[in-house]
Amino acid sequence: MGYAKVHSVALLGVAGEVVVVEAHLATGLPGMVVSGLPDAALVxxxxxxxxxxxxxxxxWPQRRITVNLLPAHLPKHxxxxxxAVAVAVLAGAGAVPVDLLRRAALLxxxxxxxxxxPTRGVLPAVxxxxxxxxxxxxxxxxxxxxADLVPGVTVRATRSLRELIEFAxxxxxxRPPPPLTAAPPPSGPDLADILGQERGRRAIEVAAAGGHHLALFGPPGAGKTMLAQRLPSILPALDDEAALEVTAVHSIxxxxxxxxxxIRRPPFQAPHHTASMAALVGGGSGVARPGALSLAHRGVLLLDEAPEFSRRALDSLRQPLEDGEIRLRRSGGETSYPARVQLVLAANPCPCASPEGDRKCDCSRLVRRRYLGRLSGxxxxxxxxxxxLLPVTAAALVADQPAMESSAVVxxxxxxxxxxxxxRWAGVRVARNADVTATTLRDHRWRLxxxxxxxxxxxxxxxxxxxxxxxxxxKVAWSLADLDGRDRPDAGDVTEALELRKGTAL
Ligand SMILES: Nc1ncnc2c1ncn2[C@@H]1O[C@H](COP(=O)(O)OP(=O)(O)O)[C@@H](O)[C@H]1O
Ligand SMILES: [Mg+2]
Ligand SMILES: [Zn+2]
Incomplete structure (x- = not known):
């Protein structure tokens, strides 16, 4: 009769819980059973x-081996x-001491x-x-x-079970963890590439300043995709807490x-409109994996050609936009992932997507209205x-232009x-204008x-x-005042904010 236990970690979404992996070795028919809610991979x-x-x-011990993962109620994927299972079995057989691993999690x-x-989810597990x-x-x-990003734990790296056995x-x-290489400088496209397009540049600057969701309409070639891709380049870097949250999702x-x-920069995700629901919001068979929505947590989710997304896909975003997280219900229980994104929708005004003024577009007003209507509500x-947005004319694009402001300046x-x-909003525990509640806006201190x-x-x-x-x-008027370094919005800010919300004549 032998017994030993070691620790590991089970993940449910980004939440981890320490699991005890215990092994009993008894005389009897040699074999091993694993209990404690194992999924197929565990078997x-x-x-x-x-x-x-x-x-x-x-x-391999020729005994009847029972491996048990506790607590039993946790789903373990x-x-x-x-x-951990290998070490528990060897320790239970008396082949390997676990004194050096008593306060350790084995992943x-x-x-x-x-x-x-390598496995997924090591950061949240640690x-x-x-x-x-x-x-x-x-x-x-x-x-x-x-693993080494987590303060307060000693990280030991192993390439093989053999190395771990020799340690024990x-x-x-x-091995100690490798030294962190310096984070690469922010890469990705720069605003300096965008010529003219004052309105579009203004819109993404205001969106960045206030954390506002943004919809860009306009004919093909207007620069909608180009602008949206550059929004992350003008957002502030993630603070420590946000960086760990984002990295945890990407670890999984x-x-x-x-x-x-x-991950120190706000992430950017632009799922294609044909992406599956699992790729968009998360899911998949077995363990629910994060989708683009969660990979964009604390960053930007671009739905390019937004009306082409299925109704179901568009509807599935409503709740997470409200809650900042997505709950994925599956047979094994519910998994939730963080999903606080800044949403950018880009859309052509009509389904045939012909350039503005092109005679070939004969979509009726009704067809156009229906097309964009998919986004409404x-x-x-x-x-x-x-x-x-109106496209910058070809003539303007080839003409000598003054140098445009770079992302760093904006x-x-x-x-x-x-x-x-x-x-300003510290007292109501909000950081961005987009997150301010109606109650705060009506408070006598802030009412305009x-x-x-x-x-x-x-x-x-x-x-x-x-x-x-x-x-x-x-809220947008507040962002305009903030960008201009004024204490409070004035009538001009309100007028411009109205202008920035007009969208298309639906
Ligand atoms: N303001 C601009 N400055 C520089 N290039 C532009 C501009 N607007 C459009 N372009 C060019 O047109 C192409 C199409 O732009 P894109 O962002 O894909 O438009 P949309 O998404 O609105 O259809 C870009 O790749 C770029 O080469
Ligand atoms: Mg585009
Ligand atoms: Zn058309």
Whole structure:
């Protein structure tokens, strides 16, 4: 009779919980059962672990082995428990001492030859281990850099089960995590590439300053896609907390760059309109994986050619836009992923997508209205900025243009505006104008006088604006004032904010 236990971590969404992996070895028919809500991959782990142990030069105990993962109620997915299972079995057989691993979480998938393979979700798993008071983690070498982002835990990297056995048995040191390589400078397209297009440039600057969702309408070639791709380049870098959140989601998706895994720039995702629901909002068979919506957490989600997305896809965004997270219901239970995105919709005015003024477009007004109508209602209603762009003429594009402002210059103005907004709203725990509640806007300290909101009241009276629309215009007016370094919006800001919300004549 032998018994041993080690620790690992189970993930549910980005939340991790420490799991005890225990092994009982008893006399009886040789074999191994794994219990504690294993999914299919965990059952397969049995064969993988056995091969890995044998190919690491250890003998597989000829006993009746029961491996149990506790707490039993937690769903446990994937192959990240292999390493812990192998060590628990060897320790239960008395072949490997676990004194050096008592305060450690073991994370990693085993290859049949005993190599330790990288797994997804190491960052959130290590965060959970640290929170639970574990002092060490043993992780696959390729995941060591992301594990090392977590303060307060000692990270030991291993390439093989053999290395871990030698550490446990003889104290042969495991590798420290590799030094972090410097984060690459912000890459991606720059605003300097966009000639003219004052209206479009203004719209994304205001969107960045206030965190406003944005819709860009206009004929093909107007520069909608180009502008949207440059929004991340003028957003502030992620703070420490946001960087860890974003990196955790990308860790689970398996999209972290090795070496410098911490994501410091707001991410950008532009799923194609033919993308599956799983690719868009998350899901998939087995473990629910994050989709573009969560990969864009704290960054920008662009729905290019937005009316081409299915109704179902567009509808599925409403709740997460409200809640900042997406809940994915599946047979195994509910998984949630963070999903606080800045949404950008881009749309041509009609389904045939012919250039403005081209005679070939004979879409009727009704067809045009129906096309954009797919976006209307609850989705468009949440979008503070709705602008129509006209293409910069070919003549203007080839003419000598003065140098355009670069992203760095605009980003500096955006950062100042953000700081002003964050200071103003600190008392109501909001950082961006887009997040301010209607109650705060109506508070006597912040309510704008009629002399400032005159244009708005006329638009309301004439039925051009809903009550919700009214609040959105005010929020944008605050962003305009912040960009201009003024304490409060004036009538000019309100007029421009109204202009920035006109969109198309639907
Ligand atoms: N203001 C501009 N400055 C420089 N190039 C532009 C501009 N507007 C459009 N272009 C050119 O036109 C192409 C199409 O722009 P794009 O952003 O794809 O338009 P849209 O998405 O509105 O159809 C771009 O790749 C770029 O070469
Ligand atoms: Mg486009
Ligand atoms: Zn048309």
């Amino acid at each position: 397969e782990a049995r064969d993988r672990v056995r091969s890995a142990v044998v190919n690491s030069g250890e003998s 994937g192959s990240g428990f292999d390493l 990693g998938e085993l290859g049949l030859d005993g190599t330790v393979r 965060l959970a281990a640290a929170r639970a008071g574990l002092e060490q983690v043993v992780v696959p070498l390729a995941n060591a850099a992301e 048995r003889e104290g042969v040191p495991l 998706a398996g999209t972290l760059p090795p070496g410098s895994p911490l 609850p989705l468009l209603d949440r979008i503070d900025l709705q602008v129509t 980003a500096a103005r955006v950062a100042r505006a953000r700081a002003a907004a964050a200071a 006088p009629r002399s400032v909101t005159g244009a708005l009241i006329r638009a309301l009276d004439q039925g051009h604006l809903s009550a919700r629309g009214h609040d959105r215009v005010i």
